[in-house]
Amino acid sequence: MASMWESMGEQxxxxxxxxxxxxxxxxxxxxGRFFVTALPTIYHVKDGVFRPYNLARSxxxxxxxxxxxxxxxxxxxxxYFSPTSFHMSxxxxxxxxxxxxxDLHSTVMTEFGIPVxxxxxxxxxxxxxxxxxxxxxxxxxxxxxxxEQISEKRPRINDNNDKSKDDDSxxxxxxxxxxxxxxxxEQNDNSSEFTxxxxxxxxxxx
Numbered sequence: 001m002a003s004m005w006e007s008m009g010e011q012x013x014x015x016x017x018x019x020x021x022x023x024x025x026x027x028x029x030x031x032g033r034f035f036v037t038a039l040p041t042i043y044h045v046k047d048g049v050f051r052p053y054n055l056a057r058s059x060x061x062x063x064x065x066x067x068x069x070x071x072x073x074x075x076x077x078x079x080y081f082s083p084t085s086f087h088m089s090x091x092x093x094x095x096x097x098x099x100x101x102x103d104l105h106s107t108v109m110t111e112f113g114i115p116v117x118x119x120x121x122x123x124x125x126x127x128x129x130x131x132x133x134x135x136x137x138x139x140x141x142x143x144x145x146x147x148e149q150i151s152e153k154r155p156r157i158n159d160n161n162d163k164s165k166d167d168d169s170x171x172x173x174x175x176x177x178x179x180x181x182x183x184x185x186e187q188n189d190n191s192s193e194f195t196x197x198x199x200x201x202x203x204x205x206x
Contacts, residue, residue, distance in 0.1 A: 001040065001057065008062050017066055028099045033083045033092030043077075048084055050077040 002021075009019035024031040024039070034041065042053035044065070051074040055061050065071055079085060083092075101123070108119050 004057075004059055008059060011059070011063060012066060015066060029092040029096035032095035033088050035081050035083075035088070044071045044074070046071070050083060051075070052077065 005019065005021060012019055022030055024034075024036055030036070034043070044051040044053055051071050053062075053065065053071075053074075055065060055070075077083075080087070082088060105119055105123070108114050108122070109116065114122075
């Protein structure tokens with residue numbers, strides 16, 4: 001198909017159409033970004049809109065697909081699979097990162113003679129440390145973004161403590177007042193009873 005693809009590139013120049021090819025084995029990030037599940041995968045691209053080509057693989061069908069504007073009858077790739085979307089770009093970067101990790105794993109074992117289990121242990125430890133650093137960075141970023149709200153909440157806690165202390169002291173004073181009133185009443189009752197007994201004793205003597 002390589003020779004036919006080069007021939008199509010020459011034929012479509014008269015229609016101002018560019019024909020290109022990419023080897024996804026050398027560019028693994030593109031296989032994730034374009035969601036390549038079979039080879040070859042062919043797309044028609046115009047104004048940033050991607051349409052898959054699923055017709056016969058012949059020069060005539062390729063040429064008619066462009067010259068007769070048959071691509072207009074093909075549904076574009078959904079937005080969630082569009083190579084221009086942010087999440088598909090991120091997926092392509094993830095593919096590139098995974099290939100880099102795989103190559104590093106092979107290099108560590110072949111050049112340094114580290115066993116497979118030790119290599120996996122190193123990568124696992126590095127993953128945990130990286131997660132901790134990312135978490136610490138997020139916490140610090142949140143503290144820097146909201147310092148005023150944190151400082152405003154602290155006095156409110158002190159105010160609540162002061163209010164609770166005032167309520168406790170007022171309740172204690174109220175209890176003391178009630179106890180003093182009760183003691184005064186008891187003393188008055190005792191004195192009146194003593195006076196009554198003295199009167200009864202005098203009347204008995206008479």
